[in-house]
Amino acid sequence: MxxxxxxxxxxxxxxxxxxxxxxxxxxxxxxxxxxxxxxxEAPAAVATALPVVNMEATVLAAQIDPRRADSTQTPGAHDSVLAVEQALQARGLLDASRVDGYFGTTTVTAYAAFQRSLGYTGLDANGLPGVTSLTALGQGRFTLTRTIGAGAKVQRDGYTVDTRTQNMLTEAERLAGIHLTLDQGSYNPGGDPTSAGTHDGGGVVDINVDGMSSTTRTAVAKALRQVGFAAWVRSPTQGNWPWHIHAAAISDTDLATQAQNQTGDYYLGFNGLANHGADDGPRIPIQTWEEYQRTH
Known part of the structure; x- marks a missing residue:
């Protein structure tokens, strides 16, 4: 035990x-x-978001800003234009003092120089941003939103226009309730000396008004403006031409310089002629084709 x-x-x-x-x-x-x-611990990756450039706003500013008598900026375009100018400055094409969000003539010249550096010539290097050149400029610096383009060239009434212009004309016809026939199309360099080069690029047409009353002519001009054209009824008293309606598609990226100037003048209340007279067309809220599409 x-x-x-x-x-x-x-x-x-x-x-x-x-x-x-x-x-x-x-x-x-x-x-x-x-x-x-x-x-x-492994260091956390810091992702820096690139600025976003609104192409619609940038292209609009490139048309309006050079036509201003002062340095007022196009509403809604400042940040996008600033990013474009910073990219141009980084390439040695624009002085730092001009990086201000205002797409004036100096910025247009700098952008045209960038386009030429990509191998573009003529109308493709006139300082109006296109999606290809803007994408190239933004590599590693900014991304694009609301991109726009003229589209493919098509035939209408025996004249050449781009797809964007064709779609705009079709919608204007619907609004006006009348078929529109062209007297002159786009991409017609030197075709009509009285046009002062406005038809050299895309986006610009002349509408035949034979048989239209004054009221109908005004109604058609209004419909064209509604869908995004800078449009005016032209009379023989204004120049060496018959009655017609001249229409330039705002923000068409193929616009000739002269047509860009007309669309800029339209926003500033002028008639798009060399005399820089007051706008004599039907006054409605101005909008682009893209803005029209978003609301209809």
Whole structure:
């Protein structure tokens, strides 16, 4: 009996010793863990979002700003134009003093130089941003939103126009309730000297008004303006031409320089002629084709 008790006592003491030693080992491990440096974390990747350039606003500013008598900026275009100018400055094409969000003649000249650096010539290097050149300029600097383009060239009434212009004319016909026939199309350099180069590029047409009353002519000009044309009824008293309606598609990226100037003048309340007279057409809120589409 005494032997059995002694055996149990010895076993109990052994177990107790093991427990104590285990506790010491655990405490030592905990202490080591507490004092050891934590593994270094990999540095978090910092993603810097690129500025976003609104192409619609930029192209609009490139038409209006050069025609202003002061340095007033086109509403809604400042940030986008500024990003474009910063990219031009980084390429040594624009002085820092001109990086201001105003797409004036100096910025137009700088942008044309960039277009030429891409191999463009003629109308493709006239300083009006196109989606291809703007994308190239923005590499690593900005991204694009609300991109616009003239589209493919198509035939209408035996004349060449671009797809964007064709779609605009079709919608104007629907609004006016009358079929529109062209007297002159686009991409017609030197075709009519009285047009002063406005038809050299895309986006510009002359509408035949034979048989139209004065009221109908005005209604057609209004419909054209509604869908995004700078449009005026032209009379023989204004120049060496017959009655017609002259229409330039605002923000068509193929506009000749002269047509760009006309659309800029339209926004500023002028008639688009060399005399810089007051706008004599139906006054409605001015909008582009893209703005019209978003609301209809």
């Amino acid at each position: 005494a032997s059995a008790i002694k055996t149990r006592t010895t076993a109990t003491r052994l177990l107790t010793a093991v427990a104590v030693l285990s506790g010491l080992v655990l405490s030592a491990a905990q202490a080591q863990a507490a004092t050891s440096p934590l593994p270094a």
